[in-house]
Amino acid sequence: MRGRSPSPGLRARSRARGRAMQIVVAALLLLGGELARAPVALALTVEQIVTPKGIKAWLVEEHSVPLVAMRFAFLGGSAHDPPAREGLAAMVADLLTEGAGELPAEAFKERLAELGTRLTASSGRDALYCGMEALSQRLAPSLQLLRLMLQAPRFDAEAVERVRAQRLNDLALAANEPSKIAVLRWFAEAFPGQAYGRPVDGTPESIGRIDGAAIKAMHVRLLARDALRIVVVGDIDKAAAAEALDGAFGALPEKSDLAPLQRIEPRAVAAPVVIDKDYPLATATFGLPSLASDSPDFPALQVVNHIIGSGDFDSRLMEEIRVKRGLAYSVQTRLLRDTATSLLVGGLATKNEAMGTALELVKQVLVDMARNGPTPAQFDNAKRYLTGSFLLDFDTNAKVAGSLLTIQLLGEGPDYLQVRNQRIGAVTLDAVRRVAGQVLKPERLIVTVVGRPKLSP
DSSP states (O other): OOSOOOOHHHHHHTHHHHHHHHHHHHHHHHHTTTSOOOOOOTTOOOEEEEOTTOOEEEEEEOOSSSEEEEEEEEEOGGGGOOTTOTTHHHHHHHHHTSEETTEEHHHHHHHHHHHTOEEEEEEOSSEEEEEEEEEGGGHHHHHHHHHHHHHOBOOOHHHHHHHHHHHHHHHHHHTTOHHHHHHHHHHHHHSTTSGGGSOTTOOHHHHHHOOHHHHHHHHHHHOOGGGEEEEEEESOOHHHHHHHHHHHHTTSOSSOOOOOOOOOOOOOOOSOEEEEOOOSEEEEEEEEEOOOTTSTTHHHHHHHHHHHHSSSTTSHHHIIIIITTOOOSOEEEEEEEOSSOEEEEEEEEEEGGGHHHHHHHHHHHHHHHHHHOOOHHHHHHHHHHHHHHTTOOOSSHHHHHHHHHHHHHTTOOTTHHHHHHHHHHTOOHHHHHHHHHHHOOGGGOEEEEEEOOOOOO
């Protein structure tokens, strides 16, 4: 952290708020699987390859450690769940590792353990995300399990009921987590009647309606080669990588039948929406429309976002809400860049009686930044941080692959590691002021609050 240190009294008063805010930030990170992650050092060489069967992938050869990591995604995800079947894509993902081919769940997992291989699958709004990590000397049998997972999942009735029970338990827990309640309600308010307004993990009612036939049909719809985005990192060369990819993915359907999502904007919501809960703290999610990541002004928006909501003590929101007034342990904003929409979203937790004041300060920070922009010192510090933090290295092939997949899903090319800092470096103070005025419009702010807040400052 930079800037002034908080007093001992402030630290004591804000422990509970800190715990609540940690959950807020974690929930935002989960909803925005496309949120920026700290990328890899620029020394990496990223090559785009095309296999004989036409599968495109990014490859990073790293032969110092005998490991291979894959991270890949099938564009689609829970935004394509049928009405009244929310949570279907999530259940498909859960079940991919619950047995495949002739191996039921227990035998499948035992075989993975024998090989020391890790297979994962999860679902977000925009994609189904998967990964594999394997020793290079055991890559062939590991790829065979991956192929079975993708092409021949069993979806046994026992596994379906086990996953359903776990999903229902998770939903019951989430129903008492204020940050998750606030985030889910925020999306429901911002996108009513839209795919993005529906819960990624479903509801107890929708999970109860999902049967084996629906799961099998959704599996066929989600997994297709034209929807595949993939990164391979580790002890493997170009020829071996192409062979591995064709073996694992080559028999999947060539084309997906999923209709592409249309771009949508969050609707205007005039007043904060309160979800009444008898909690000692009020927890808020706030957000407004942003710029698409392919906008030429997006690098300037990254600078704007850092200045107002990096979470450091010298960010404007932290300065006004925590440092000066001690109203919240933390307040932070993120740029969410999904397939169908782009958002600037943040969150905070504070005492119920202080929430109105805290939200008014959020608006004041946005208004001041939109009217006046940052100071030259704030501008320089933000650019220096954004370019410097980008050089942070990752310590595993899996982390490298995950970061590169995020970059690929944002529509960037394999040269992004070279051009990203150039884009940030080219941002001018005038551009930041102009973009701040364009995006930071308090009248477009949507706010959801869980608790019993006093909303008049």
